[in-house]
Amino acid sequence: xxxxxxxxxxxxxxxxxxxxxxxxxxxxxxxxxxxxxxxxxxxxxxxxxxxxxxxxxxxxxxxxxxxxxxxxxxxxxxxxxxxxxxxxxxxxxxxxxxxxxxxxxx
Amino acid sequence: xxxxxxxxxxxxxxxxxxxxxxxxxxxxxxxxxxxxxxxxxxxxxxxxxxxxxxxxxxxxxxxxxxxxxxxxxxxxxxxxxxxxxxxxxxxxxxxxxxxxxxxxxxxxxxxxxxxxxxxxxxxxxxxxxxxxxxxxxxxxxxxxxxxxxxxxxxxxxxxxxxxxxxxxxxxxxxxxxxxxxxxxxxxxxxxxxxxxxxxxxxxxxxxxxxxxxxxxxxxxxxxxxxxxxxxxxxxxxxxxxxxxxxxxxxxxxxxxxxxxxxxxxxxxxxxxxxxxxxxxxxxxxxxxxxxxxxxxxxxxxxxxxxxxxxxxxxxxxxxxxxxxxxxxxxxxxxxxxxxxxxxxxxxxxxxxxxxxxxxxxxxxxxxxxxxxxxxxxxxxxxxxxxxxxxxxxxxxxxxxxxxxxxxxxxxxxxxxxxxxxxxxxxxxxxxxxxxxxxxxxxxxxxxxxxxxxxxxxxxxxxxxxxxxxxxxxxxxxxxxxxxxxxxxxxxxxxxxxxxxxxxxxxxxxxxxxx
Numbered sequence: 297x298x299x300x301x302x303x304x305x306x307x308x309x310x311x312x313x314x315x316x317x318x319x320x321x322x323x324x325x326x327x328x329x330x331x332x333x334x335x336x337x338x339x340x341x342x343x344x345x346x347x348x349x350x351x352x353x354x355x356x357x358x359x360x361x362x363x364x365x366x367x368x369x370x371x372x373x374x375x376x377x378x379x380x381x382x383x384x385x386x387x388x389x390x391x392x393x394x395x396x397x398x399x400x401x402x
Numbered sequence: 403x404x405x406x407x408x409x410x411x412x413x414x415x416x417x418x419x420x421x422x423x424x425x426x427x428x429x430x431x432x433x434x435x436x437x438x439x440x441x442x443x444x445x446x447x448x449x450x451x452x453x454x455x456x457x458x459x460x461x462x463x464x465x466x467x468x469x470x471x472x473x474x475x476x477x478x479x480x481x482x483x484x485x486x487x488x489x490x491x492x493x494x495x496x497x498x499x500x501x502x503x504x505x506x507x508x509x510x511x512x513x514x515x516x517x518x519x520x521x522x523x524x525x526x527x528x529x530x531x532x533x534x535x536x537x538x539x540x541x542x543x544x545x546x547x548x549x550x551x552x553x554x555x556x557x558x559x560x561x562x563x564x565x566x567x568x569x570x571x572x573x574x575x576x577x578x579x580x581x582x583x584x585x586x587x588x589x590x591x592x593x594x595x596x597x598x599x600x601x602x603x604x605x606x607x608x609x610x611x612x613x614x615x616x617x618x619x620x621x622x623x624x625x626x627x628x629x630x631x632x633x634x635x636x637x638x639x640x641x642x643x644x645x646x647x648x649x650x651x652x653x654x655x656x657x658x659x660x661x662x663x664x665x666x667x668x669x670x671x672x673x674x675x676x677x678x679x680x681x682x683x684x685x686x687x688x689x690x691x692x693x694x695x696x697x698x699x700x701x702x703x704x705x706x707x708x709x710x711x712x713x714x715x716x717x718x719x720x721x722x723x724x725x726x727x728x729x730x731x732x733x734x735x736x737x738x739x740x741x742x743x744x745x746x747x748x749x750x751x752x753x754x755x756x757x758x759x760x761x762x763x764x765x766x767x768x769x770x771x772x773x774x775x776x777x778x779x780x781x782x783x784x785x786x787x788x789x790x791x792x793x794x795x796x797x798x799x800x801x802x803x804x805x806x807x808x809x810x811x812x813x814x815x816x817x818x819x820x821x822x823x824x825x826x827x828x829x830x831x832x833x834x835x836x837x838x839x840x841x842x843x844x845x846x847x848x849x850x851x852x853x854x855x856x857x858x859x860x861x862x863x864x865x866x867x868x869x870x871x872x873x874x875x876x877x878x879x880x881x882x883x884x885x886x887x888x889x890x891x892x893x894x895x896x897x898x899x900x901x902x903x904x905x906x907x908x909x910x911x912x913x914x915x916x
Binding site for chain 2: 304307308309310311312313314315316317318319320321322325326328341342343366391392393
């Protein structure tokens with residue numbers, strides 16, 4: 297079907313190197329990133345309806361930082377621990393995909 | 403009216419309804435490169451075999467001006483016919499009539515032919531070409547979908563169910579194909595998705611074409627929703643016809659037996675396999691060297707190509723082949739290949755098709771993405787499917803059979819009836835390098851030249867354990883055979899398994915790791 301890249305590559309499984317082809321899906325997979333607790337990412341695609349806190353604000357654990365509308369639901373995004381809003385990367389009305397960095401806290 | 407007049411009246415009515423959405427709509431359909439629903443059925447079934455029912459069904463919708471609308475056949479054609487003489491029930495959605503949208507009577511026609519197929523114990527073929535639910539009919543169209551899904555599920559494993567996607571198939575409609583055994587797609591024509599590009603654009607602002615989101619290639623290669631990919635509708639129909647020759651009409655029968663044929667392959671099987679176990683080869687060449695007429699009908703060719711599944715014949719009898727593919731990702735098991743193999747094994751088991759497993763695999767695919775994607779529960783499906791299957795199960799270990807993979811690929815321990823191994827087989831708890839690193843950790847670390855010591859120990863491990871004789875000594879492998887003997891041994895194994903009777907304790911159903 298597709299023009300397969302007929303290029304054999306080294307592929308290691310339990311300490312042994314095999315010569316083999318890769319699938320497109322495997323070649324395109326995303327590398328794993330260790331989650332950073334100071335980064336608040338969107339957990340669902342949606343629209344930023346309201347930013348409740350400003351940059352630099354001191355926020356207590358459990359307080360609402362912003363409202364993310366997704367799937368006809370106003371989802372509250374909460375502060376995970378007592379801290380400060382270091383940076384805001386989104387604006388009200390902005391559409392965000394899943395896994396988008398919205399807020400940085402400290 | 404005289405009798406003659408009545409007959410003429412019937413003919414006129416038929417002609418009118420058989421035109422579906424009318425000439426203009428048909429022209430539009432053709433302009434999209436698509437055949438009409440009726441021409442599709444006629445192209446797929448044996449000549450003159452199609453018999454239609456419910457031609458004069460009309461919808462009952464009254465809201466939103468629907469009472470003034472005439473929808474011929476309510477947008478779907480149903481009937482019976484034959485393919486190479488095998489009886490089938492068929493429905494084809496007619497996109498020229500209200501976009502093939504599904505209303506209550508449309509669904510009633512489909513469920514009627516599904517009920518018929520189940521009662522008559524014959525295969526069901528559904529041709530999907532529909533814009534989705536008929537919004538004007540509201541919850542009635544949802545009811546219709548639900549009743550179709552319910553029948554798909556009840557008929558699953560009793561009669562073969564084939565879905566052909568020849569147009570859009572979106573939203574809830576996709577779940578009927580997803581519940582059926584085989585899904586056929588055609589390049590540039592098939593489109594399947596739950597939420598379409600317009601919804602994605604509204605929610606995310608992301609633009610994507612229908613083709614990129616849920617076109618034929620996507621489903622054949624990325625999602626694994628489709629089993630067969632064709633370049634044209636006619637090629638697709640040829641694939642369906644060929645499939646029908648391999649499968650029985652229902653779960654109480656066996657597939658039709660064809661006259662036995664020797665493989666066309668005339669070389670030596672051992673020449674297919676490189677002597678270096680780290681070098682790849684195409685395992686399909688081995689299947690072709692073994693199967694009747696060297697004919698192998700591959701299923702899901704482009705999805706999870708690290709495992710190969712499909713039908714061939716052995717002495718004229720349909721046989722399911724499951725084979726690790728060293729050519730792709732070294733033949734590892736991963737989430738996708740596990741799903742692919744497990745469902746096929748269950749299909750073969752449900753429809754009395756013996757399974758031949760050709761094993762050459764280094765283990766499971768390592769990686770965070772695999773572990774987090776649930777390779778444990780996906781991989782478990784393979785164990786479940788093999789253990790559960792009561793059809794004849796035969797394994798040939800060609801080269802590597804390491805660790806969990808050795809167990810998973812229809813090992814003796816999961817109930818294989820016959821276990822053969824080539825002398826090149828390496829049946830071990832893991833690859834020699836990995837094993838030596840662990841067993842001889844101390845010796846390697848303390849050696850003056852660790853690399854040299856490691857090399858030495860790996861060699862030692864290979865000589866002692868990377869062979870089939872340790873497993874053969876325990877009876878886990880029945881016979882170590884020469885590659886040239888493979889077909890003969892397999893034919894014999896299938897012959898003596900003809901009356902296999904493997905009873906299991908009564909249960910309502912198992913709980914496989916779906």
